[in-house]
Amino acid sequence: MSLSQTAFLLATLTAGGGTMGYIRTGSIPSVAAGCTVGALYALGGYRIQQKQQYGVELALLASVVLAGSSIPRAIKTQKTLPIGLSLLAGFGLWTFGTAMSEGKNKVL
Numbered sequence: 001m002s003l004s005q006t007a008f009l010l011a012t013l014t015a016g017g018g019t020m021g022y023i024r025t026g027s028i029p030s031v032a033a034g035c036t037v038g039a040l041y042a043l044g045g046y047r048i049q050q051k052q053q054y055g056v057e058l059a060l061l062a063s064v065v066l067a068g069s070s071i072p073r074a075i076k077t078q079k080t081l082p083i084g085l086s087l088l089a090g091f092g093l094w095t096f097g098t099a100m101s102e103g104k105n106k107v108l
Contacts, residue, residue, distance in 0.1 A: 006095055007045030007059040013088060014038040037062050056099050063092030
């Protein structure tokens with residue numbers, strides 16, 4: 001799976017998850033956070049796909065934001081949703097962090 005496809009997948013999962021959180025509980029913070037993080041992933045994926053600068057960095061930023069909000073909740077509550085979000089964030093951190101360290105963020 002390419003970096004752009006990974007970013008688009010994470011965008012779909014986070015935005016979809018935020019929307020589902022709103023539908024199930026009426027939580028406006030869930031939809032706002034999910035769609036914001038999803039938009040960062042989507043923009044990063046688009047920029048990676050178009051070989052523009054800062055695509056990998058945007059996707060990595062989305063992962064940092066997601067990790068920063070979900071990991072403390074996962075540790076505190078031990079609930080399934082924050083743990084799942086933490087796993088998504090960890091996957092994004094690993095994928096886009098590795099891409100940055102290998103220099104795949106350079107525009108060709």
